[in-house]
Amino acid sequence: MAKSRPTSHWTLFVSLVVLIACIVVPGATVKHENFKTCQQSGFCKRNRALADNAAAQGASWNSPYELDPATIQFKDGQLTGVIIKTTSTNEKHRLPVTVSFLESGVARVIVDEEKRLKGDIEVRHGSKANKKRYDETEKWVLVDGLKVSKSATLNSQTNSGFTNVLYGPEDKYQAVIRHSPFGVEFQRDGETHVQLNHQGLFNLEHWRPKVEREGESEEDESTWWEESFGGNTDTKPRGPESVGLDITFPGYGHVFGIPEHADSLSLRETRGGPGNHEQPYRMYNSDVFEYELDSPMTLYGAIPFMQAHRKNSTVGVFWLNAAETWVDITKEAANSNPLAMSSHAKTNTKTHWFSEAGRIDLFVFLGPSPQEILKTYGQLTGYSQLPQHFAIAYHQCRWNYVTDEDVKEVDAKFDKYQIPYDVIWLDLEYTDDRKYFTWDSLTFPNPKGMLEKLDESDRKLVALIDPHIKNVDNYFVSQELKSKGLAVLNKDGEIYDGWCWPGSSNWVDCFNPAALPWWISLHKFDRFKGSLSNLFVWNDMSEPSVFNGPETTMPKDNLHFGDWEHRDIHNINGLTLLGYSYDALLERKKGEVRRPFILTRSYYAGAQRTSATWTGDNQATWEHLAISLPMVLTNGIAGFPFIGADVGGFFHNPDKDLLTRWYQAGIWYPFFRAHAHIDTRRREPYLISEPHRTIISQAIRLRYQLLPAWYTAFHEASINGAPIVRPQYYVFPDDEAGFAIGDQLYLGATGLLAKPVLTPDTFTTDIYIADDEKYYDYFDFTVYQGAGKRHTVPAPEDKIPLLIQGGHIVPRRDRPRRSSNLMKWDPYTLILTLNKNGQSEGSLYFDDGETFDYEKGAYIHRHFQFRDSVLSSDDLATKGAKTAEYLKAMAGVTVERVVIIDPPQEWKAKNTVTIIEDGAKAGSTASLQFYEQQGGKASYAVVKSPNVGIGKSWRIEF
Numbered sequence: 001m002a003k004s005r006p007t008s009h010w011t012l013f014v015s016l017v018v019l020i021a022c023i024v025v026p027g028a029t030v031k032h033e034n035f036k037t038c039q040q041s042g043f044c045k046r047n048r049a050l051a052d053n054a055a056a057q058g059a060s061w062n063s064p065y066e067l068d069p070a071t072i073q074f075k076d077g078q079l080t081g082v083i084i085k086t087t088s089t090n091e092k093h094r095l096p097v098t099v100s101f102l103e104s105g106v107a108r109v110i111v112d113e114e115k116r117l118k119g120d121i122e123v124r125h126g127s128k129a130n131k132k133r134y135d136e137t138e139k140w141v142l143v144d145g146l147k148v149s150k151s152a153t154l155n156s157q158t159n160s161g162f163t164n165v166l167y168g169p170e171d172k173y174q175a176v177i178r179h180s181p182f183g184v185e186f187q188r189d190g191e192t193h194v195q196l197n198h199q200g201l202f203n204l205e206h207w208r209p210k211v212e213r214e215g216e217s218e219e220d221e222s223t224w225w226e227e228s229f230g231g232n233t234d235t236k237p238r239g240p241e242s243v244g245l246d247i248t249f250p251g252y253g254h255v256f257g258i259p260e261h262a263d264s265l266s267l268r269e270t271r272g273g274p275g276n277h278e279q280p281y282r283m284y285n286s287d288v289f290e291y292e293l294d295s296p297m298t299l300y301g302a303i304p305f306m307q308a309h310r311k312n313s314t315v316g317v318f319w320l321n322a323a324e325t326w327v328d329i330t331k332e333a334a335n336s337n338p339l340a341m342s343s344h345a346k347t348n349t350k351t352h353w354f355s356e357a358g359r360i361d362l363f364v365f366l367g368p369s370p371q372e373i374l375k376t377y378g379q380l381t382g383y384s385q386l387p388q389h390f391a392i393a394y395h396q397c398r399w400n401y402v403t404d405e406d407v408k409e410v411d412a413k414f415d416k417y418q419i420p421y422d423v424i425w426l427d428l429e430y431t432d433d434r435k436y437f438t439w440d441s442l443t444f445p446n447p448k449g450m451l452e453k454l455d456e457s458d459r460k461l462v463a464l465i466d467p468h469i470k471n472v473d474n475y476f477v478s479q480e481l482k483s484k485g486l487a488v489l490n491k492d493g494e495i496y497d498g499w500c501w502p503g504s505s506n507w508v509d510c511f512n513p514a515a516l517p518w519w520i521s522l523h524k525f526d527r528f529k530g531s532l533s534n535l536f537v538w539n540d541m542s543e544p545s546v547f548n549g550p551e552t553t554m555p556k557d558n559l560h561f562g563d564w565e566h567r568d569i570h571n572i573n574g575l576t577l578l579g580y581s582y583d584a585l586l587e588r589k590k591g592e593v594r595r596p597f598i599l600t601r602s603y604y605a606g607a608q609r610t611s612a613t614w615t616g617d618n619q620a621t622w623e624h625l626a627i628s629l630p631m632v633l634t635n636g637i638a639g640f641p642f643i644g645a646d647v648g649g650f651f652h653n654p655d656k657d658l659l660t661r662w663y664q665a666g667i668w669y670p671f672f673r674a675h676a677h678i679d680t681r682r683r684e685p686y687l688i689s690e691p692h693r694t695i696i697s698q699a700i701r702l703r704y705q706l707l708p709a710w711y712t713a714f715h716e717a718s719i720n721g722a723p724i725v726r727p728q729y730y731v732f733p734d735d736e737a738g739f740a741i742g743d744q745l746y747l748g749a750t751g752l753l754a755k756p757v758l759t760p761d762t763f764t765t766d767i768y769i770a771d772d773e774k775y776y777d778y779f780d781f782t783v784y785q786g787a788g789k790r791h792t793v794p795a796p797e798d799k800i801p802l803l804i805q806g807g808h809i810v811p812r813r814d815r816p817r818r819s820s821n822l823m824k825w826d827p828y829t830l831i832l833t834l835n836k837n838g839q840s841e842g843s844l845y846f847d848d849g850e851t852f853d854y855e856k857g858a859y860i861h862r863h864f865q866f867r868d869s870v871l872s873s874d875d876l877a878t879k880g881a882k883t884a885e886y887l888k889a890m891a892g893v894t895v896e897r898v899v900i901i902d903p904p905q906e907w908k909a910k911n912t913v914t915i916i917e918d919g920a921k922a923g924s925t926a927s928l929q930f931y932e933q934q935g936g937k938a939s940y941a942v943v944k945s946p947n948v949g950i951g952k953s954w955r956i957e958f
Helices: 009-023 042-060 137-141 370-381 404-416 447-455 476-483 515-522 566-586 622-637 656-666 692-705 707-720 883-889 905-909
Strands: 065-067 073-075 078-086 092-101 107-111 153-157 162-167 173-178 183-188 191-196 227-229 232-234 243-249 254-257 281-283 305-310 313-319 325-333 347-355 360-365 394-396 423-426 460-464 468-470 498-500 503-507 535-539 598-600 612-614 672-674 745-747 752-754 764-769 775-777 789-794 802-805 808-812 828-833 840-847 859-867 870-875 894-901 912-917 924-931 940-949 954-957
Touching: 042 243, 042 325, 042 347, 092 162, 092 173, 137 566, 191 313, 191 360, 243 360, 254 347, 254 622, 305 370, 313 370, 360 370, 370 707, 394 692, 404 423, 404 447, 447 460, 468 476, 476 503, 515 566, 535 566, 566 598, 622 656, 622 745, 656 672, 656 692, 692 707, 707 745, 707 808, 707 840, 802 808, 802 828, 808 859, 828 840, 859 883, 905 924, 912 940, 940 954
Parallel strands: 394 423, 394 672, 423 460, 460 535, 535 598, 598 612, 808 840, 828 894
Antiparallel strands: 065 078, 073 078, 078 092, 092 107, 107 360, 153 162, 162 173, 173 183, 183 191, 191 243, 227 232, 243 347, 254 305, 281 325, 305 313, 313 360, 325 347, 468 503, 498 503, 745 752, 752 802, 764 789, 775 802, 808 828, 840 859, 859 870, 870 954, 894 940, 912 924, 912 954, 924 940
8 A cells, every 4th residue: 555755754653553553454353442332431321320220210210301381382383491400409400492393294302401502601621612502413414394384283281281282284193292201292193102201311411510529429420521532532621411312112113224333124122131232322423444243333324313113103203413322222012911022012112312412303203104204304304316327337446446557457358248337436546645636647647548438438437535634735735725724623723633544634624614615626627637527526434534533533522613522513524525525526617517426434314415325344254245235224214225335345355156146135235336455356247257257247237237227216215215225114014024124125116026145055045025916036937926924036146036026017228238328228128017906017217317407307207007908108207498308319219128927818819919109099019929938937928129219108008
């Protein structure tokens, strides 16, 4: 690896020590000593101790928070009041509370602290830290859906100690607000689904001055005023300020979400016991090498959004807090009957959330379906971007392609072996001495020539650009960062200096609005010299990763724009960079606006609007392959579905069997990229010996064949938040046997059900089918049927276990091309499977795959339906200023083939079909061929060359 060029021998020594410690491939697993446990995190330990104390006291425990009835006001769908916290010494602290009832049916609860709101506190150590609790997370995360419902009504307010508000569609929702102790029950149709402070664990650590005491305090103050870990000391100028709240889901046995963790789809309990975790789930974006599996340990991203699910009902909560957050989960029988934990008993899931700083800002979703939850959540935080078409194809990456000639050679080899790919990536080493927005003149002397060569096949390049800026005098980016005052500061108000890949580094403070025009300017062609329009961006290490920082990140008492401490904003740090990079890529050349593509490792709720992500530094093991599916599925149901895992594993060298199975699984990741560490052997698909090379190539080609279905699923995600790949419970929310299944998935609404092989020496797999429809093997049409059971499906090494549910129409393109954009003018094939009523339906969405012209009507969106022996195509599009122009451009794109699986037997006697296009009175004909199969395989029929326009309305009559 290239080394930095420091200015002194001492700096060189420190640089080498730090870099060797951080760069050398670690051992078998994560270094736990680098990351806190709950016992080592002061506020986590305190909040857990509160829960233990409450549990020990049982019914005698009383939460010291009371809503003062005299302060309650209700107007225009919003209830306000003041919660009084009474301490053990009878001190009273005022906590303003607002409960907003939104038009979407979501309720929002905000609790703050009056003294801090007014700035009526003192900060220690002469710190410049903002005195308020951080209240700007919504500025970065929320985009819409905050309109308050004027129809919400105060149902009753009596001396009974409760205030009730009716809200939501047809007033089906009710918030029952208990005054003493303060708590809220959210009801739907008269039944309670979410309870706040039901266990009495509500906690807001009020401000207090530091008092020098003689002897020991009644409370353990050891982590109130400062806290040390790993040789770093956090000065805590505002003292203890954590917030916590218990959230109970009565009658719900499964909870999902709160990524990112390498864990099961259905989240586990965290208070010990067989199969459970000992630690809470932690959300504190961190650079974790070779993370461990089946763990609640923090990883690179944080989305504090959780769904609770039971048969035919889903509810959810979103904890809008950017500080370090932990979540405990426990479950209990819904009644005291010791036999109630039987398979038919209801379960209460109790969760306990606590964050180090900020205010309580909670959204409650009452569903009742998973899709309704995601739609309303997406209204708040934004739906997933509709990316450029190339972004959903295959990406080839490693750390590192070492020269521009190396890039061109890899590109040529893919063509030689007829393996499609769309994007090649450059990691750190393309830069001049790890200075971003530069090229190494020795290894990349002609970046424009390299990019132009890629463009000949409509391929793209993605280059790494991280937020740490090399701290040297002769680097224009570093000079401007300092002179413009755009860097993150340390606790003393000076530019913070830490260590990352370049050695001594400073960090861009994207909370500063002045950083936006500057960051945009750096991406322009005249500043990022050698870049062209087919270059896109990878924002890595933006947790932020700091090699010599506490827990490999930035000190919490660092200062950002607005004098906010880093502890206030840590989990949205990467999100702010994403927003700026997105704007920077929109219009790099005047007049040419294109959809950006950005990959991020660090993320928070809202990142789905601007980027893709991946599961980080995984290992080349079967276990890491297996955990990738629940991780990808979890992100999808948490509103950020554009995710994948490093195919083949980032660390170490997979054998050919593992690599082959990983490609067969990787084609089902929404973000499909192979990636590898700099110390691994080259493993581009064309380098793999036969038969594995052909098997891998076939898997990649299957991804390309199904790109029309993938792009349609991406479009659906962009308009209603639906996951791109869907877990079993999402598709069948009433089938309890499938709720915890996390190793098979459905592609969008296509009915395609994939179950990748995730274990070695495995040549069959069991696919769970929930309903009594027929399912057909995608490749040979073998029939599987039987509800609520697992079906054994052959899975030899050259086959991907893939079924199609009856009742669907799947669009695909069958002509292999070198890259996805070269398929733009190719015809379509439609695959039909009939349901038990002899019907099927599906859809197709596409546009130019590059610009925002679809917002002006330049797209095609068709609904296909087969009913009463007629296949029809109907328009779902809304016309706009560019509709006619686009339809004219696509007029030559047709349907070249229709395949009907398991057609009626009477079709054997038919040999033609009638085609009527665009309402014509007279039709034409096309040939129909019937292929009969035996041995459990369905027969099929093929309509050859119907040649109907893909953008037109038509009917094919059988």
